[in-house]
Amino acid sequence: MSLxxxxxxxxxxxxxxxxxFITGMASLVSYPALLAIGLGPVAANVTNTVGMVAVGLGALANSGRALADxxxxxxxxxxxxxxxGVVGAVLLLVGSDGAFEAIVPYLVAMAAIAVLLQPKLRALAGEAEFARAVPIGVFAVAVYGGYFGAGAGVIFLALFLISTSESMWRASILKSFLLGIANLVAAIGFAIFGPVHWLAALAMAIGAFAGGWCGPPTVKVIPPQVLRISVGILGLGLAGWLGLH
Incomplete structure (x- = not known):
């Protein structure tokens, strides 16, 4: 790897x-960048997971107090x-990935549509919060995040915006925190058993920490409706990109 x-x-x-942090689509940038320097798909995937742990660390360092309550x-x-995250990492390391990857574009597309329709869906739900369903949803999204990850942040945002009364700001922080945990435990498994390119992971982590740190104040100045619509549209674009690859 050159300088x-x-x-x-x-x-x-x-x-x-x-x-x-802003949109939940970090892998749209990081994964192709790792492929561009010559890493194979599996090595790029596991290296990306290891490096992306730093996004959550950077965001938590700059906004962790917002989760205190x-x-x-x-x-x-x-x-x-x-x-x-553990289950997703095991699936990647020992399982067949063809069938699961085939449904990934549809999962991301459904999440993006849910984000776009969030005000109407929350209006239908009224004041209800689906407390029992949230941990199940978090587990399912974390499995996907540990396995592949592209668009996992969009799915987390959709989960919190629809299943709870959390604001866009809080949902963004929760998404980053929980995805960071899923990435961390998956990264530990990949560090032991996976083909991690450590120098590339270090480079990715350095940049990702700085980007995660800048994320919370950036989200604060973006109007929630603009952010929600942008995430939904970009999520549909990501789903289309994943479907073509």
Whole structure:
């Protein structure tokens, strides 16, 4: 890996971290960047997962106090995310990926549509919060995040915006925190058993931490409706891109 490649991955990591916090689509930048420097698909996937742990760390360092009042349910969600990340990592390392990857574009597309329709869906739900369903949803999304990850943030946003009364700001922080946990436990497995390219992972992590740090203040200045619609549209674009690859 050349110095130029290292610097390019740092830059890609920064934009992946920033875009990942804002829209939940970090892998749209980071995964192709790793492929571009010559990593194979599996090596790029596991290296990306390891590097993207830094997004959550950067965002948490700059906004962790916002989660302080979430209470015991945050611990339940974190446990579900950790378990899901483990399952996703195992599936990637030992399973056949063809069938699962075939449905990924549809999962991302459904999440993007749900984000776009969130006000109407929440209006139908009224004041109800689906507390029992959230940990199950967190586990399922974390499985996907540990396995592949592209668009997992969009699915997390859809889950929290529809199943709870959390604001876009809080949903963004929760998404980053829980996806970071799923990535962390998956990354531990990949570090032991997977073909991680450590120099590329380091470069990605350096940029991703800075991008994650810049994410919370950036989201604060974007009007929630603009952000929601942007995430939904970009999510549909990501689903189309995944469907063609």
């Amino acid at each position: 130029l490649d290292f610097l390019l991955i740092v830059v890609a990591g920064f934009f992946a971290g920033l875009i990942g 979430t209470g015991p349910k945050l611990r339940r969600w974190a446990a579900a995310a950790a378990l899901g």
